[in-house]
Structures are given as structure tokens and as C-alpha cells.
Amino acid sequence: MNTELLKRLAHAETTAHARYGKTGETARFGPLTAVHAGPDLPVDTGWHNGTRPFTPTELEEFEAFSLRHAQPTTLHLLSAFASPVLPMLRERSYALDYVLHVYIHDLSGNFAWQPADIREEQADAWATLAAQGFGLGTEKIMMVVGHAPGTQLFVADVNGTPAATAALSVTEGIAAFHGTATLPKFRGRGLQTALLAHRLQGAAAAGASLASVFVTPGTGSERNVERAGFRLVGARLTLTRRG
Template sequence: MLHAAPTSAIHTDHPKPVQPPTSKMTPRLLNKLDTIHHIEDAHVLHLSRQVEVFMQLLPRDNISLHPVAAGGVVYLTKAHLGSQINCTLGLGMKGLVTSNDIEQLEALHTTADLTPSILLCPYADQSALQALAMRSYVLDGFLNIYARSLHDIQVEIDPYMSFSEDLTFGPEMIVSRGAANEENGSTFIHASVAGFKDDGRSVEVLASLAESAVLRRDTILYFAKIDGQIAGCGAMALMETQYGKIAHLYIDSTPPNFRGRGVQRALIRARLNDAKSLGYDFSTIHCLPSIGTGRNAEKEGFGLAFTKPMMTKKLD
């Protein structure tokens, strides 16, 4: 099921991570072209690996991904998984986008019986937005992209992974890591669904999204516990782009009865310390503007890199 990332290290001399200092992600750093491409390439890689897992889980459902013009990738799964999974990323990051390029993208969606949606990086070539406007795309939401340098986190690098050492946060909370076994995978799926099921999505969809994290070879699972009970969970994907290593924190989930007790902040802090211990120097979090994840990320040293508009084809 779950496979630990290679050359991993979690240093056991730091069982109680301290709060990271104020973010070093200055606006100047976040606007550097290499940093922007690093963040966007990691988003493309993250979703590619997620969709590749869905291709394994649902081999008869014609799930696919397709490179398109100017650096874009189209992801086609099942409509009920939502527009953050069924979308296009990277469009216009490598040059000019034409109306014909968008037409080809739309043809892929027509074959899959899906409505085209593009998560557009605001640093994409301006021709991308112009081509989308020409073909009647409208704004249908936003996704906030947070980023953080890990250079200021003081931990040592260790060449070995250990899942046995829990991290403590105050007198009542610990964070543990999920080893590669079926019991942890099942526990993670159940805990993830428990934290998300009040947002209107079906249990089937929530379980599928959690299972896609469990089965990824680049992902480590995390569990926050209060008084021995699972109070929340999250995952960390360890990836590498041409610009460097990046740790993406995702699928954080806290059940209603444990909210407001610092669960997500503890999960974020634990993963940041582990990422730095593993030799990673950069981290990202994606979230909708309407939820509290962004506030928690900022408290743990993240800065808002940019906001992506979701552009959706207007139906006649």
C-alpha cells in the first residue's frame, strides 16, 4: 500500500518541534520566475501522480492525462471527483496559447463527457487568458497557493526513516507517521472521511480521494491524536522538479469535535520538520479561500504565492 519515500530521514533528537519563525517567503522571493515555475511544476506533478493512482484504481473508467499546448496538462477522471481533479494545469507557462489549442483541449473533454476547467497560473502567458475569453470561459472560483522556504527550520539530516518516534505538541497532542501497511491505510481513509463528510461531498468520493493518497509511493501519512483518539490526519508528498525538492502538504482533515484545538497546525508543523529532515527545502499548500487552512498555513510561516482563477467553459 503505502511506500516510504527514498533517502528519507526523520531525526529523533527533536521530538517536540518548535514553532517556525515568521515566514521568510518575502514577496520578492515568491515573485521570482524560478520559484513560480517550481510551484507550478510541483502542482502539475502532484496532480499527475494522483490521477495515475486513479488510473490504477479504476482501470475501466478511461481515466487519462494529456499534455497540451504551452506546458499544459489535461486531467480527465470522473465528474463526481470535482473540478480540482478534472482540470487543466500549466497552460501558458511555456509560451503562446491559441484558440486552436483551447479547441483541442475541449475535444478531449467532449470525448470524456466532462466540462473543461482550467486552473490558470496568473504568471502564464497572457495569450492563455485571451484565448479562453475568446472561447467563452468564465471565472468559476479560486484556489490559493501557499509556499514556504524551509531553510530557517533547525533540524539535522538523517539518512534513515523512522516511523516509531511520535512528535509531541503540548500536554495532550501527539503526531505520528503512517508506516506502509494496510492497517494505517484503512485508518487514514476512515479519519479523512470523518473530517470532510460535512462539506457536502459523498463518502464514496471522500474515500476515493483518501485512498489515492494512501497508494502514492511518494506520500507519508500523518495522524494527530488527542488523549489517544485520532483528532485529524494529513499527508505529505515528496517530489522533485527541475528547480529542486518540494514537499506538498495536502488532504488535511479534522473532525468537527476536534476543531479549534490546533490539530491542523500541529500536523503542518510536524510535516515541515520532517520535510527539512528529509533534505527538502521548499513546501506548498493549496486551499480554497473560504476555509481556515490558509490562516493556519500563514501562522506556520507560509506566504500566499498567488491565487489561481478557475476558468470554466460557459455552456450555451
């Protein structure tokens, strides 16, 4: 495992996470960055930047921030940096919510062109379409994602009809791939594979040296990123304090 690479990734993700606080508040407690973007939003969380373990005081300050904003005390950290802080988190009643696999792709080579009708889209139209792919109740968070500073938004069309979405943001030389959704009737047509290839090309052109993506283990999305040449480097743990 390349610890330095994962430190770089954790730092970039933490820095990018702070963008979501533009509609609310961002606060830093040592290596933790906490965001409140608005009521009941999935990005109302904290991120650990991988530089060092957080202290009990820093964790308590993050918990106070979450309490003040009436949001769950939810924290993301990469698996490489979890061991030193897990005993503290268990003692303070944190439980694991879910795990995502972390994949990266080197951007120094050339990428195969994928035949597809892909274009950039404005934030509101992109968010509306992405919510149709992600499902009922995701409209608000997709608007937040779509309007985050520095985010490129893409739509794949099928015969002139919008069919799938994807997003890309570059922070500290790392391109984060996210916002990936396909409308139900267009699934199974290779649109996500095409959007991955398109973003790899775009990320390299934007000067990024690495691309990263988080995926649910054992899903079609994981198979897609593996086929696109991404390699597994770890996991992202999401934990929430109970009670």
C-alpha cells in the first residue's frame, strides 16, 4: 500500500469537501474538516485528511459542530489511517455505516476514445437529470453537488435524449470522479464506461496526475472502473456516532 499516495488522496478529498460549506459553514479541527451545507444533506459530514491522528479534543470539537447544526456526527476516513483512532471512536460510540472501495488511475498515458455523445451541462439541468438516475429524494443533494465550485458536469445522450450523468473535480492534482448515474431505461448500454473514458481524458488535459473514484464493493460500478484500468488502493470508512 502506498501510504504517501493515500495521504495525498485524503488531503485532496478533505480540501474538496470544504467547498460544500459555501452554502453553510466549514470548520477545521486539526486534521478534521467539518461541513454544514444545509439541513439534511449527505455532505454534512467530516473528513480526515490523513496527516496525523486527531486528538480527543479535536474529535469533541467536531462533535460539538455537528450538534450545533443538528446533523449526524458522521466522519469519513481512509482505511490506511483508521487503526490509531478506531479505539477512540469505539469508546465514543461510533459505529461503521458503510465501506466504499477506493480506486485510482494514473493519468500519464493515453486513453482509448469511447464512441458516445457526451457534452458538458449547466448545473441545474445536470442536477435534475442526475436525480432521476439516483432516485427519489436526491434532488436537493444533486443541486449542491452540481453547484460546487470547480465541478465539471457531463451528460451522455442517446439519440439526442439525456441518458446519464457524471462529474469531475480536480483538487491538488487529483481528479475526483463522482455524480455517476444512468436513467433506468438506458442502463446496460455502456454509458458509464464511456463517461469514465471521457473524464480520464478531461482530467489529464486539466493537468491532473491521478484520478480517483469511490465505489460500492461488488457492484457493476466497481466492475466498470476495474475494466477502465483503475486499481484498488484501499477503502473509505464512514462512521457515525450513535446516541
